[in-house]
Amino acid sequence: MPLNLDLNIDVKSLGKVAVLMGGSSAEREVSLTMSGPGVLKALQAQGVDAVAFDPSERELGELKALGVARCFIALHGRGGEDGTVQGALELLGIPYTGSGVMASAIAMDKVMTKKVWLADGLPTPRWVTLRPHEQQPERVRLVPDELGLPLFVKPPHEGSSMGASKVSGYSQMQEAVELAARFDSAVLCEEFIEGLELTCPLLGEGETAQALPVIQIEAPEGKYDYQNKYFTDVTQYHVGRLSEAQEQEIRALALAAYRSLGCRGWGRADLMLRKSDGRAFLLEMNTSPGMTSHSLVPISAKAAGISYEQLCLWLIAQARLDSSKA
Template identity: 45%
Template sequence: MSELNISQIGKTAVLLGGHSAEREVSLRSGEAVFNALRKKGVDCIKFDPSEQELTQLKALNVKNVWIALHGRGGEDGTIQAALEFLNIKYTGSSVSASAIAMDKWRSKMIWKAMGLPVANHTLVDQSVVVDDALVRRLVARLGPVVFVKPSREGSSVGMNKATSLDSLKAALIEAKKYDDEVLVESFITGKEYTVSILGNKALPSISMVTPREFYDYEAKYHSNETQYFCPSGLNPEEEKEIAELAQTAFSALGCQGWGRVDFIRDEASGQFMLLEANTVPGMTESSLVPKAAAEAGVSFGDLVLKILETAVNR
């Protein structure tokens, strides 16, 4: 149970919607958070920055913001900077940490420099022409099977697995629709895991199994066939290992408050490999942070309050 004094919180705005490719998920997350806060007695409103000017928050006497915006404009430091300018407290990570965590390539560069485990990867930026010569070079460097991801998108938006020269070229062109910087990394065979962070604590890990080729946007938000396991099936030593790695990786980017770190476990070596950090993970009915919190004995309502506490105590 949160130790927040509800009567002293002040008006809270749940930011949801926005302009990003993840607007649909953000609306669902924000609605769930808003309803939970209302049930806990918090004086709160819903606020969509794509429909209202942020300066209206001051006119509405908003003291705290619960950020439920996903993707660009919501978890990349943009909204965090605007709220700091308005002197309004907000949930989650700071401006700089949010910007770095949103950028998959730069996150991996930091992790790699610290000696943390990441897949071989490279960046294709706006100066690089996507042609046959490029895809041949990428395959020679990273192997015949790769993942292609817009560097600064979330929820697997624009992400594709490429198994041939033609599919790699198509994947690069598709990813560039979302970002002029594209991360390309070697494919690792193994099971995917995620570890949620709440305060300074790692919650129980979750493993995911999907009949789809990988854990993509469809598997995350629309499929009824995706299976989640929490406990994830790891033994106590492995659970301790992945928890410590998640906390180290999260802190390395300067992240704080709450979030999630995603992994794939290399089937060949057994090594947990870092995929990405999320500073504003989904809070929908199928989202992973609430599942992990429930396994740790934290209800959805208390989880939402504990996250709000990161704003109030900012």
């Protein structure tokens, strides 16, 4: 599936760019030390007048005083990926990268995302939501009867596997729920799909959106957690391992999921390909994916012939407001 991206961008037309990094979420470290600096360096190397800006240390209103024309959102997690900073930039009238307010807010909530996908007939693993009053042992111990074992327990509003656990036995349930509850008031318990762990980046908007090559993630003992995502080199990423038919199927499903949520700019759909029958299931949509040396979108883009620098430049060129015409 060839990509159709216009990479001929007039750098001077972009104006001054602020790369938003850091923030106050649990993923601040990754944004501040990896994604943000990587994007900033890539843009500056191509002649973009780009500066770093940490919203947790400065008021967003300062962007106007700095003469910022558009923002590259390299924030992850709550406060950066959930529609809040997008809403602030809408009020300031400063175009930004990635999805708008509504799509960002929905995609940040894994439970709401699942509900939207189900309404559109898209496959996602079965789940149980445990609200604060449902996290007592007598309720928690019933979840494996509903979803089977093993299963995953995670906070529905966090990324990078923060607070997530794979539960293999009834005795592990309460501890897993308590861990997830440290990050969120509600807890998401999700059916475990045994098979290949896949991810598919998306670029663009609406009917013109395009899917990048699918990546198969191979983590040690299947443990693709926070440490193995960002701080080790043991996780392997494979492009081109699927059959042509599987590749096309996964890309089409990822695009449908992206469009269903109303995403734009870029995103990354995480999926599982079930071993028993080859059926794909959508796990979540990331609307502000990582941009580190380990990150999946740059790996996929490279496989499609797009360099990290070209990707960053293309993304900032797509920056816009909800109120502007697509």
